[in-house]
Amino acid sequence: MPGPARIALLVTCLVDLFRPSIGFAAVKLLEQAGCTVEVPAQTCCGQPAYNSGDKTDAKAIARQVIAAFSGYDYVVAPSGSCAGMLRVHYPEMFADEPAMLAQAQELASRTYELVAFLADVRGMEKVAARWKRRVTYHDACSGLRELGVKQQPRKLLASVDGLQLTELPGAEVCCGFGGTFCIKYPEISDKMVTDKAADIAATGADAVLAGDLGCLLNIAGKLSRRGSKVEVRHVAEVLADMTADAPPIGAPAR
Amino acid sequence: MQPTSRSFPANARAGLADPVLQQALGLARTGFPQRRLEAIARLPEFEDLREEGRAIKDHVLAHLDFYLELYERNVIASGGHVHWARNAEEARAAILDICRAANAKIVTKGKSMVAEEIALNEHLEQNGITPVETDLGEYIIQLRHEPPSHIIAPAIHLMKEQVADAFRSAHTELDPARPLGDPRALCDEARTVLRPRFLAADVGITGANFIVAETGSSIIVTNEGNGDLTQILPRVHIAVTGIEKVVPTLEDAATLLRLLARSATGQEFSSYTTISTGPRRPGDLDGPEEYHVVLVDNGRSALLGGEFQDMLRCLRCAACLNHCPVYAAVGGHAYGWVYPGPMGAVLTPALVGVGEAGHLPNASTFCGRCESVCPVKIPLPRMMRHWREREFAWKLSPPVYRSGLRLWAWVAQRPALYHALAGIASRVLGWAGIHRGRFRSLPLASGWTAVRDMPAPQGRSFQSLWAEHRRHQGRSR
Numbered sequence: 001m002p003g004p005a006r007i008a009l010l011v012t013c014l015v016d017l018f019r020p021s022i023g024f025a026a027v028k029l030l031e032q033a034g035c036t037v038e039v040p041a042q043t044c045c046g047q048p049a050y051n052s053g054d055k056t057d058a059k060a061i062a063r064q065v066i067a068a069f070s071g072y073d074y075v076v077a078p079s080g081s082c083a084g085m086l087r088v089h090y091p092e093m094f095a096d097e098p099a100m101l102a103q104a105q106e107l108a109s110r111t112y113e114l115v116a117f118l119a120d121v122r123g124m125e126k127v128a129a130r131w132k133r134r135v136t137y138h139d140a141c142s143g144l145r146e147l148g149v150k151q152q153p154r155k156l157l158a159s160v161d162g163l164q165l166t167e168l169p170g171a172e173v174c175c176g177f178g179g180t181f182c183i184k185y186p187e188i189s190d191k192m193v194t195d196k197a198a199d200i201a202a203t204g205a206d207a208v209l210a211g212d213l214g215c216l217l218n219i220a221g222k223l224s225r226r227g228s229k230v231e232v233r234h235v236a237e238v239l240a241d242m243t244a245d246a247p248p249i250g251a252p253a254r
Numbered sequence: 255m256q257p258t259s260r261s262f263p264a265n266a267r268a269g270l271a272d273p274v275l276q277q278a279l280g281l282a283r284t285g286f287p288q289r290r291l292e293a294i295a296r297l298p299e300f301e302d303l304r305e306e307g308r309a310i311k312d313h314v315l316a317h318l319d320f321y322l323e324l325y326e327r328n329v330i331a332s333g334g335h336v337h338w339a340r341n342a343e344e345a346r347a348a349i350l351d352i353c354r355a356a357n358a359k360i361v362t363k364g365k366s367m368v369a370e371e372i373a374l375n376e377h378l379e380q381n382g383i384t385p386v387e388t389d390l391g392e393y394i395i396q397l398r399h400e401p402p403s404h405i406i407a408p409a410i411h412l413m414k415e416q417v418a419d420a421f422r423s424a425h426t427e428l429d430p431a432r433p434l435g436d437p438r439a440l441c442d443e444a445r446t447v448l449r450p451r452f453l454a455a456d457v458g459i460t461g462a463n464f465i466v467a468e469t470g471s472s473i474i475v476t477n478e479g480n481g482d483l484t485q486i487l488p489r490v491h492i493a494v495t496g497i498e499k500v501v502p503t504l505e506d507a508a509t510l511l512r513l514l515a516r517s518a519t520g521q522e523f524s525s526y527t528t529i530s531t532g533p534r535r536p537g538d539l540d541g542p543e544e545y546h547v548v549l550v551d552n553g554r555s556a557l558l559g560g561e562f563q564d565m566l567r568c569l570r571c572a573a574c575l576n577h578c579p580v581y582a583a584v585g586g587h588a589y590g591w592v593y594p595g596p597m598g599a600v601l602t603p604a605l606v607g608v609g610e611a612g613h614l615p616n617a618s619t620f621c622g623r624c625e626s627v628c629p630v631k632i633p634l635p636r637m638m639r640h641w642r643e644r645e646f647a648w649k650l651s652p653p654v655y656r657s658g659l660r661l662w663a664w665v666a667q668r669p670a671l672y673h674a675l676a677g678i679a680s681r682v683l684g685w686a687g688i689h690r691g692r693f694r695s696l697p698l699a700s701g702w703t704a705v706r707d708m709p710a711p712q713g714r715s716f717q718s719l720w721a722e723h724r725r726h727q728g729r730s731r
Binding site for chain 1: 267692
């Protein structure tokens with residue numbers, strides 16, 4: 001394992017608001033990987049503004065993030081979407097502002113999605129976790145296509161004691177969340193998540209995992225509306241062996 | 255055709271509620287991607303080819319005037335004619351003039367999206383000329399008086415039963431009791447009906463997948479051979495195409511052809527790839543007496559040098575449509591004009607105006623699958639975002655949405671206020687949802703809860719819990 005590293009956790013606005021247990025799972029995994037974790041004061045990465053065409057606000061929020069996350073060895077997010085925002089889109093956004101561009105590129109160069117960071121940068125091969133479930137895995141779009149997160153979660157999940165992974169047909173097809181998309185075009189989003197839920201159900205898995213809470217809220221909401229018993233969780237909760245700490249997404253407290 | 259992109263949400267709802275469309279799209283959803291995957295798996299250099307394809311197109315776009323003029327000189331040298339059309343009207347007029355000069359009554363047509371773009375059929379009909387579509391899919395939708403719903407599979411929204419119905423009502427000269435249950439019978443009937451029209455046509459109009467500057471040739475690919483009969487049998491051949499279709503050499507065309515069929519249908523090569531250079535020469539066994547090319551700008555040159563220039567690399571392969579989950583949900587007609595799917599979401603606002611087509615670049619989750627399969631690596635999501643930026647700047651997006659967004663962004667730039675509000679929201683929602691773990695309905699979130707539950711927050715924000723956690727750690731040290 002590489003030497004100690006000081007990590008700034010970009011917890012993401014959805015995890016902050018909806019599911020802190022993912023944030024604590026991320027902290028535990030990062031500490032297991034020999035890192036010290038800090039949480040700079042933060043709000044959101046600005047993606048809703050950026051994707052809505054509001055470049056001015058998106059840039060203002062990005063400047064705030066760039067300042068808050070400067071000086072750490074790495075910035076890690078339990079989300080491919082938010083990590084992708086910093087890694088891919090911040091430099092794009094400041095393409096015509098040389099001074100900011102340099103800072104954005106510097107931040108981008110040390111920003112990672114959690115599971116990719118653990119596997120690719122920290123060389124994590126296995127986790128000390130136990131979860132006796134048949135699971136399937138949804139590849140959230142930004143992590144997959146912007147950051148190349150594909151094999152890393154599968155490799156680490158393979159080391160979870162008792163866990164059996166069944167591949168999801170159409171795992172790389174969008175679940176229909178898309179941030180504000182699901183509000184602007186609810187019927188289309190519904191069709192997409194209905195197909196996704198049907199694909200998940202057809203695998204016969206007990207649980208579905210992914211690396212992005214936005215997708216997970218969408219998928220969990222649809223599965224529970226269909227009366228499905230499939231558990232929905234963020235992959236970090238499983239890898240950190242923290243499934244006992246919180247009920248699945250959308251399930252009542254026991 | 256008159257665009258209806260403005261009513262995209264209503265069009266989409268109609269598509270979602272159409273059982274035939276949904277059945278047809280269900281088949282396409284997995285078929286096209288699977289075949290593409292198999293085809294590229296057999297070609298290890300596919301990724302390198304994509305890079306090469308992009309470079310060829312970028313080079314052409316940087317020197318478009320040079321290659322177009324070279325192309326024109328070589329068309330003329332081979333005995334053909336070039337007609338420049340700044341817009342749809344000029345293109346229609348040029349084609350009508352050629353048809354009139356040939357005293358044409360019947361015109362056969364190969365599949366051409368540019369012809370759809372300039373609404374050529376309506377114009378010919380209004381002027382007493384009968385256009386006959388010869389691509390099977392195009393023929394079917396012509397009988398049904400519909401626009402194409404896909405750029406390479408125009409009748410993909412139909413099942414064979416609708417095709418049989420269309421044939422029965424159109425081909426009244428045939429035995430009404432004939433069996434039309436199987437696709438083979440439908441194909442055979444189309445061949446039987448189209449054969450005399452191929453022979454009767456005075457003019458054949460095709461598109462062009464590529465035009466080659468060094469030789470003055472036009473290239474079409476088809477799987478039915480209808481394009482060949484369209485351009486070889488009549489006295490006059492007109493190729494109508496966009497100015498961005500020019501490539502420097504035949505070698506370049508070959509590179510792009512290797513990308514095209516694999517990306518489009520998962521074939522190594524389309525069944526027919528036909529290169530036409532000028533009219534029939536003395537001693538040629540076949541070919542038209544006259545060869546015309548109508549080069550259509552219609553808004554394309556305005557994209558040069560701007561944030562949408564990359565769109566001009568498009569080969570019209572339809573890989574982006576075939577991999578788009580939004581297209582797969584609503585079908586092509588929802589997009590309300592000629593070009594659907596991700597490429598349409600970028601191109602349509604450029605050609606008909608973002609005021610008309612503003613929904614299209616918004617109706618995307620930015621999942622990025624389109625860009626990942628594009629044979630010439632067009633950054634489609636990025637360009638959709640550029641349209642959204644213009645809509646936002648020009649205040650075209652809905653006011654409620656804009657002010658909600660501005661308010662959220664204002665709060666997101668004030669961390670203390672943001673934390674206070676996030677803390678309240680997670681506590682209130684967490685408390686209200688603690689028993690069920692989810693909400694079946696929520697005020698202000700009906701778009702979400704109408705179709706799915708809203709998982710309840712755990713009750714505290716991460717940042718407040720983390721601050722507490724750090725205080726405990728501090729004390730225990």
